Amino acid sequence: WIKGWLKADKDPEFLCSIHWSRFEVLVKDPKRFFQEILFFYDLPEDKFTYPQKPEFKPNTHLRKGSTDEWREVLSKKQVHKINELIPGQWFKRFNWPKI
Numbered sequence: 001w002i003k004g005w006l007k008a009d010k011d012p013e014f015l016c017s018i019h020w021s022r023f024e025v026l027v028k029d030p031k032r033f034f035q036e037i038l039f040f041y042d043l044p045e046d047k048f049t050y051p052q053k054p055e056f057k058p059n060t061h062l063r064k065g066s067t068d069e070w071r072e073v074l075s076k077k078q079v080h081k082i083n084e085l086i087p088g089q090w091f092k093r094f095n096w097p098k099i
Contacts (some may be wrong), residue, residue: 002090024067
């Protein structure tokens with residue numbers, strides 16, 4: 001899936017622009033996250049209402065939604081396998097930690 005979008009992003013015949021967003025930015029700096037989207041679509045910020053962070057309700061989700069939850073969920077063996085399967089340039093492109 002990611003491979004296809006990266007290929008499309010480089011393809012001069014693919015006439016759409018692709019906005020790359022990151023969950024980490026949404027969590028750490030929600031205003032910046034939405035500003036980047038507004039800028040990408042050339043939308044005026046003064047016409048946008050920033051959403052409030054939703055209230056977390058216990059026992060409603062299987063995930064915590066933290067940016068590094070994978071560290072708690074995956075074993076070292078699983079992380080190692082993932083690091084082998086993900087192309088090296090993706091770690092740099094998306095600023096992913098390689099552990």
